[in-house]
Amino acid sequence: MSEPEMNQKTPDSRPMIRLDDFLKAAGVVGTGGEAKVRIQAGEVLVNDEVETRRRRQLFTGDEVNWNSQVWVVEVTEDD
Incomplete structure (x- = not known):
């Protein structure tokens, strides 16, 4: 399952989302x-x-697993 978009970026310009924000979103x-x-x-x-x-x-590409469910993270840029 692809997941929510966030516009945060790391210093190397890769878009990311923090784990707690991901779980909420x-x-x-x-x-x-x-x-x-x-x-x-x-x-x-x-x-x-x-x-x-x-x-x-x-x-x-990161995988988040909770309660026997797995989500594959998909973070896109949201300019």
């Missing part, structure tokens, strides 16, 4: 607080590894 969680709790509890995997940093930068 994808409708996985209802609030940023819920995203924080689930991430810090070790419930979210990024590229098959437990991720506890809620501000983890995600790029196109």
Whole structure:
């Protein structure tokens, strides 16, 4: 499943989205607080590894796994 667009960019100009923002935009969680709790509890995997940093930068092609569901990140530029 492709996911929401964000216009944030890294210093090397690649578009990205932060993990907590991704979970909210994808409708996985209802609030940023819920995203924080689930991430810090070790419930979210990024590229098959437990991720506890809620501000983890995600790029196109990264896989987010929560509750046996997998999303493939697709970040596009939104100028």
